[in-house]
Amino acid sequence: MSKPDEPVFPGGALSVGEVARRSGVAVSTLHFYEAKGLIRSLRTEGNQRRYPRGILRRVAVIKVAQRTGIPLASIQAALARLPDGRAPTAEDWAALSRAWRAELDERILRLTQLRDQLDDCIGCGCLSLKACPLRNPRDVLASQGAGPRLLEPEAG
Amino acid sequence: MSKPDEPVFPGGALSVGEVARRSGVAVSTLHFYEAKGLIRSLRTEGNQRRYPRGILRRVAVIKVAQRTGIPLASIQAALARLPDGRAPTAEDWAALSRAWRAELDERILRLTQLRDQLDDCIGCGCLSLKACPLRNPRDVLASQGAGPRLLEPEAG
DNA sequence: GTAGAACCTCAACCAAAGTTGAGGTCAAGC
């Protein structure tokens, strides 16, 4: 409360330290995000980063997307599709949110299916049974043709 | 179908290649799991791995746990608590499943909360607002004391 | 009795998402 205010830069720009403090991400992470193309900065004459106020929203969006389980590379790709010249509008952000909500739905659905299957298995101890859908997709499902699967797609 | 059957080893033991084929994980992954203490093998006189049949269930359990998002180290710890001498019973596995089901519930719950918040935000574009719970935990929530949080705990 | 498949170990490499540290610069207060 009695601490001196943060320095106010021309145009309301924020230093990297301020962005770190206010967004809750480390300075090194902001550097890292910049290297990955997730954020950009202007530089002072002395080569220090300055961010427009919109950076806080952008970082917040990145963190939300990360919490949904989306990898940074995908977040970067999505952010890259935002309008280039002007600041993004509420609708721009909302469109991103809708897309990510769909991915989140997908993840929740898959985890829920897994949970339900696990429930079934708890009752019967069926991880020991050949027929258990959780047990062994290659052994059981693979031999039943290429139809829809109960499980998450395999990583490979 | 016309392929020769897999070799049958004494006691129904399985070679690493068979386990890989039947469980859907790579041979290198089985080596890796063994190095991490998730599975064990007996060795032939020629130093080749042989697994008891129960290995397929064990690997299946590992994969299920991984799908719920549990890291290998935790899976290893959980498996280490299984009875040492005898083969695990259905109830042993069911106990594991119950524990992991609880973790899965937790993950689903957090993702669902996140989704609901995202829903709210889609309507109002509120990632731009100071008050948005998704936006900036440090800026908003942190200043409200150490009470329960709406969001997932921060990684750091 | 030998070809070739399957196996062995060990080390190096990969990707993601950062963190840490060295060595040096910038900026603000006294």
Add this chain to the structure above:
DNA sequence: GCTTGACCTCAACTTTGGTTGAGGTTCTAC
């Protein structure tokens, strides 16, 4: 005008969950 904190770059390191490759051995089948 100097000290101190904030900042800069770049390289190396971390963890998780593996994969890849080199160089060598074992097994199975003809």
